[in-house]
Amino acid sequence: MTTIRTYILRASVVGLMLFLFGCASYNDRITPYYKNISAGNYTEAQKELDKNSLIQKPRNKLLFLMEKGRVSHLLGDYENSNRYFNEADQLLEIGLTGTLDATVGVLVNPMTQRYKGEDFEKFMIHYYKALNYLYLHQTDEAVVEARRISLQTQEQNDKFNNKDKRYAQDAFSLTLQGMIYESNNDINNAFISYRNAVEIYQKSPDKTYYGTQMPLGLQKDVIRTAYLNGFTSEAVQFENAFGIKYKPEKAPEGGELIFFWENGLAPVKTQEDLFFTLTRGDGGNLFFTNAGGGLLIPFIYSGDRDKFNISAVESLRASFPKYIAQPSSYSSAVIKGVQGDINLEKTEDINVLAFRTLQQRTLNEMSKVLSRLAVKKVAEFALRESAKRDNQKNNSLLEGLGYGIQLYSLLSEKADTRNWQSLPANISYARIPLKTGENEITIALKNAQGAEETKTIKVNGNGRIQFYNYSTLR
Template identity: 75%
Template structure:
């Protein structure tokens, strides 16, 4: 007689081993060739690696693929192509990436098997690169459309958290960029509103910083300057008192200004950590998960009869959770020199801090969902094994084998979602540079941790208008 249980266990072991071997590599591990070429500045080679990466070709990773394609095209100076990819990414986000089938995949397998939906700050960064692309293509009209889309993105984020949650729901840097874009179109009224909204985000924070970034002096000056240009004298005086500065109006530069963005380092990568929880019942009969240290206590979201759940049968649960690992940028500081004048760079966006803190903010909510999913699997496993036991002492080999199969599958299929848009910079600094009419020579002097300097010189033609330039050191 064929031992069904033995064959089920063998098959389950083979399947489980395959899942384990395929699943233990993180997303970063599987895109290393592309990532290394980006760091080395070999953007054409990076694009080739991106196109042949089988993981990124999967439908569930389409958003990531489009964001990376848009990014590498931007780095290559292919601004039309870059926006083609970013527009497709935007369309995916507008259509929505959540479905019943996709949610079921998350329940039966793991979050890594679901469609990638993007981090909230990544969605704002799409607008940043699209706007720059349009400005480089001398398409101010579409750049202004992108500026308006920043407000729509902020509104969507606010609705997501009901405007009461203190989690990341707006982006101060994006609002600063929005003000700059309006200003480039001589829309000083909307520029003031954007700068003011950005400043208020900082002012509302207890320590007057925003995700690791103090309010830039340039933003303070822009708020007061545009308030004055609009004739809003009361507002200008009020912000001078609030910021503790006395603004001295400057004569506009004949050649206009250059907004210089320095994108330094690379965003953190995600790895997987294993956390262990137990299921407990309190004195009221309610079920909760608690970690080994007792620092986290989370309710059990279960659709079945909680009173019939045997907490001893659930035992210990392993949760695979994503963890960010920061990458130290090669360059630690930089100085801008324009027309024999040094101009300091000011940090405007710290993507490292955003990544760490936004993941921390959603930990409790998502951890509860994962634990409930794992417990449901565990309950199903023990139900099968319990059903295999008959009253005469004989076991049903098929049901028992299936029970052990579910146990092995549940153990080895658990995997954290380690995907993220990894070619974003670690942080972005900026400077507003006054230009002379005609040719201007601008030098950025970069200093690494060893104190060694590297220089990059660009030439900008002062036209009397506000211009943009972004420079990336992605290593």
């Protein structure tokens, strides 16, 4: 008896130390990489990524590939960037869910499962792949990537059975799709993509979509391409809806630059601990309630609920992921040109997407986590009850096993705090007319203190649509 209790005491001390270490979030454990990304030290960031043991684990392979693709893109290594993104795409197509993976998640915690990616992260893979192909002058491949946005949209719609309140489409990705088609002189498909993006905004009661208002540029593009296709009635409908009268303009001799400004860094996940009790309701149904009684979470259990020992589950501490927004150094930006200032319009707000999509699935995730913990609690209780009834030898053994399960539950309980952290907080864009030959374009950035900083780039106007993305990831 004494030996077993001594062992349990020692194991508890060691376990407490492991528990405190285990409380570190994913962000905490990749901090050197994240800091270098924020500081613009992309070469050092890549080195930190390559030597980080956590992100190298098989369960984090998708994360590793997405981060490698992103940092390679930031370094201008577009070919290798797409090599990583294509491998990430293949993982997603094959599927990252399996019986063993699901079992590990039930027995331990979601952090031990393979990372499957947030829904908006999958769309962002297409964004960077398309830009990479365009920068490599592989237009056909960029068009293929544009088409894959439609496939991703369909897959997302099928996933949620077209529920209006779920993130089932991405207006920015469809806008990008239209731009790529237009750059390839496919005006018909460009119009269809712009129209599909517009309809997403129009379906929303407040005409916004996950933190973004419908950009004026998108409104003009759908009207312009409707007229170019000869779809006069649809063009007039959009003019009336937007209060815009289309005025044909001569195309710029040097073409256009579609400029994307990627500002800030995506929010990071941390762990939040909440306490619940298990209650039997009407009809024998079991549900969890928090201390304040504001939450009622259904209990997921395949066995006989009437025989479930509810007294074994007095209270549960459950860990859930929670996003924390990262402050951005820059609040706004405009393009300075000879024809006047051109405003950048926000087209994707990853901050809002992250918070809302997590909120949309919170109830389901809470139910899974609490049900898993309740089953562990019942197993622990059963061993202790057996210890009271059995002989002295078995009593000590069962008591030790009971404490072991309790310690295991404490150590293994952990929220999944992983996410693609080098994504920007939001993306804004503008279409900039170009003259033939060299164009000097100045981006005027306003920082958090109100001071203005400028960045100048040079673009050679060749009569076509070109793309450029500029990142201020801090």
